Amino acid sequence: MKIKSKAAAKTVTAKKPCVRKAKTEKTAKVAEKSVTFTVRADIGKTVYLAGCFNQWNPTGKKMLDKKNEGVYTASVRLAPGRYEYKFVIDGTWCADPENLDFVQNEHGTLNSVIVVA
Numbered sequence: 001m002k003i004k005s006k007a008a009a010k011t012v013t014a015k016k017p018c019v020r021k022a023k024t025e026k027t028a029k030v031a032e033k034s035v036t037f038t039v040r041a042d043i044g045k046t047v048y049l050a051g052c053f054n055q056w057n058p059t060g061k062k063m064l065d066k067k068n069e070g071v072y073t074a075s076v077r078l079a080p081g082r083y084e085y086k087f088v089i090d091g092t093w094c095a096d097p098e099n100l101d102f103v104q105n106e107h108g109t110l111n112s113v114i115v116v117a
Helices: none
Strands: 033-040 047-051 061-063 071-078 081-089 092-094 102-104 110-116
Touching: 033 081, 033 110, 047 071, 061 071, 071 081
Parallel strands: none
Antiparallel strands: 033 071, 047 061, 047 081, 081 092, 081 110, 102 110
16 A cells, blocks of 8 residues: 655645746836747647747747757747746647646646746
8 A cells, every 4th residue: 555645745736827027126127038948749740839928829839840850949038937838739738848847727737837037
């Protein structure tokens, strides 16, 4: 019989699946940074990036495999803050397998999290 510890079973639940921007002075302009997302998938797949930064649009930002090696990338400009995202690979929503920072969403699945400084 396996016994799970409470600490191992604890999951963080996201209250809002959207950006939490870093606090800045009201008069200061927020400088956006180019952030590149990368995921490995089979060659020839259709891959998109979706997140709170594009209203979770499953076809909002196409990722490209420029070298035809199964490495898909897309860059977006983001202001400092905390963002949740997923990849959509041939219509299937996937958390980022290379990112261990994630939260549970209202659908009971995981959203990957990135913090832009």
